[in-house]
Amino acid sequence: MDRETVFTYGAPGLKFGVGASDEIGFDLSQYDVRRVLVITDPGVAATGHPQRVAEQMAAFGIEAAVYDGVHVEPTDASFEAAIAHARGTGPWDAYVAVGGGSSIDTAKAVNLLTTNDGELMDYVNAPVGRARAPKRPLKPLVAVPTTTGTGAESTTICVLDVLALKVKTGISHARLRPTLAVVDPALTLTQPAGVTAAAGMDILCHALESYTARTYTSYDRKAPEQRVPYCGANPISDMWSEQAMTLLAASFRRAVHHGDDEEARGQMALAATMAGLGFGNAGVHIPHANAYPIAGRVRDFHPDGYPTDEPLVPHGMAVSLTAPEAFRWTFESSPERHLRAASLLSPGHEYVGPDALPGVLVDLMRDIAIPNGLAAVGYGADDVDDLVEGAMKQQRLLATAPREVTDEDAAGILERSLELW
Incomplete structure (x- = not known):
């Protein structure tokens, strides 16, 4: 075709x-x-x-x-x-x-x-x-x-x-x-640090996943009525994703550690909207597909800053927990994009190889107190098969991944994400 x-x-x-x-x-x-x-x-x-x-x-x-x-x-x-x-x-x-x-x-x-x-x-x-x-x-x-x-x-x-x-x-x-x-950035000033950290990782993964998604030209041609909102990475979504990452590099840590920093809050609000404008058209892939069962099958984890007594793995946190290993696995699909993303998020360094972007992510996650992998929110090796089953149901998302994802691939990413550092 x-x-x-x-x-x-x-x-x-x-x-x-x-x-x-x-x-x-x-x-x-x-x-x-x-x-x-x-x-x-x-x-x-x-x-x-x-x-x-x-x-x-x-x-x-x-x-x-x-x-x-x-x-x-x-x-x-x-x-x-x-x-x-x-x-x-x-x-x-x-x-x-x-x-x-x-x-x-x-x-x-x-x-x-x-x-x-x-x-x-x-x-x-x-x-x-x-x-x-x-x-x-x-x-x-x-x-x-x-x-x-x-x-x-x-x-x-x-x-x-x-x-x-x-x-x-x-x-x-x-x-x-x-x-x-x-x-209105003024509405976000009361957001607790834990919520800022988890929600900010959602922004970051939106930008990274849409930036590293398979390109729109890699799909078989479709009739107009068959096209879906997630059409793959394209020049417009790339622009929004890169700008979101640039804003995050300057504001994310400040917004978490200094919640009354109005400039940082404003930049985070703008980054969230820009990343949404990107992924809302290009799509997201593996970290979001994994996040759905991670959040949906939580047993006894209670995050800081969330006003609920129920067990909860916040969406952005759930997305982030497999992101380093997911992007290590997708590196071969577009090395230049993964390295470009690493340089946007942590400028001033020379990045090479598949460990670059995961390393930038882990450094950030440790700094803003994201849990150290799936084990830290209550999952163990015995849960991997169950999480794979849930992730593989998210074919709408996995269809956007830059490499075809098998059950074995998903299991490997989840197993390596039990502990991240």
Whole structure:
């Protein structure tokens, strides 16, 4: 078959800067909406930000209500609860998500299931769900991130744990992309160091995975209706990924160790959005595929800085735990990109060989107190086969990997990630 010659690029409208969240009432008035549901989680609700966002809409004749039942690291059950609430209190003309990726992803699912018929599992990615595409347009969605990491304000994806299967998966379709991303760095100043570290590793892996993904020209040519949001590395996604890495090199450690550093917080917020603009089009691969079962099958790990009594491996932390070994394994696919990434993240050194990028990552992870591999969050050698099974279900992600991933390859990466240093 002929190789692909076309890549696609999509992005939300973007408003960035301190004070941007004070203008959401005006922004929504441009869409002629009258009733808006603000979606958030209890921890973010306690800061007062969601209520403030809701109250300022009244000046523009907009009635707003706050739903604060989002579950940190959402599940199918928490999605269903939010959808039921929206259906029971609607109809709504628009949605505003205030919070981290959990709130934004929940709002995407609510928007989808209140505008289209069917059940949640109809839209979940195959093979876990039925991968149905929405037939009807969604309502306007404004995404207001309060953490610097997920890039969910830029993407077409929402992620959830399917409790019965103990697997993390997602829903992916271009119509899920928020209408407007409002990124106000002032909202991230209360983010604890542990959350900043884990979420920041999500930014970093978004940038690295999309930068090292297979190129769009490596795919077989597709008809327009067959193209998916993750189209492979391309010149536009490369630009965003490189810029995100440059910002992270200057700000990541400062934001973790000096949380009141407003310049560092601003750079992290911008890096998160830029990495989202990159991976939301190019895609992510092995570290994210591994992260889904790592987070979904946690037994008894409790991270610092997260307001929950439940066992939890935060998404960004789960992604990072196999990243060094994953990038050691992918090195042969594009040595120049791996070395370029290492030099962007830690400039001023000469890098050679497959150990360069993993070494930069391990140095960073140790400095910001990311756990030392899978064993540190409760997994052992006996868990590898189970984790492989969960990772290999993420074919939507693994299809973007620069090398074909077998069960044996995944097992090797996971085994070598039990302890990283």
